[in-house]
Amino acid sequence: MSKATCSFDSCHSEVIAIKDDNIINLPEQVYSEFKLLENRTTRDIPPNESKFLVVSDVWDFDNVGVSREIPSSLLGDLGDKNEFVFEYGNSNWKIKKCLKYLICADCDKGPIGIICQVQDQENDEERVLHLLSLRSLQIMG
Template identity: 35%
Template sequence: MVRLRCPFPECNCAIVELDESREASLPTGISEKLRLMLPSKHATSDGLFTVFEDIWDFDNIGVSRAISEGSVDIFDKRDAEKVMFTWRGNSYVLSKLQKYLICADCDRGPLGVVCEVRSSKNSDETLTLNMLSLRSVKQAEK
């Protein structure tokens, strides 16, 4: 069993068990646009996330305060295809960054995001997803 953990050696908090059925691939470079923590300044983002509908599905995760409108400008409707992804057989577009996911023990991050997404088929259908970047955490055997 593989656990996703806080990447900081002095912390190493267990965040959640890796579940490949929850993975979603967002466009490359999205981590930089979302200002997510990467392992080094030379790391590239592959756009892989593990996605949860309910924040309580995590074993241990913290959440930042609400993010002010316009502080992260990637949700321009003209560039919707740049933030489109498929998860569990449905296509979504990121529409609003709400909060950041951080380590519950050391408060460092951001390791992921809480986003409002809309269905690419029905733009009136929205959903809030908790998306943990697999590049921002470390994977370790239990």
């Protein structure tokens, strides 16, 4: 199983073990929309792939930090401005709102992902998921 680790040389802290079944693809614009950190040195992930790991339980992380500071432009409902929809657990979810940022627990660098409120496109059920940006990290193994 691969591991996602912090991409900074002085850190390399382990963030999570990657379960391939939980990987989703989001549109490229998600990086600019949420101002996510991009690890430009990685050779493991082609730059055109916007892969995210969906984590439903925060305890699945080995190490992760949470930042409450979110740019004011992201505080509101995303509405129909952006359609970030992905399939997870037999449902299609739409990102409604970014609640918090994920950062490295050791060096505080990031954001490496978002904690967001998502809505089931079929029955409007809402839940909170962690979306970890694999392009913001270093993938080992």
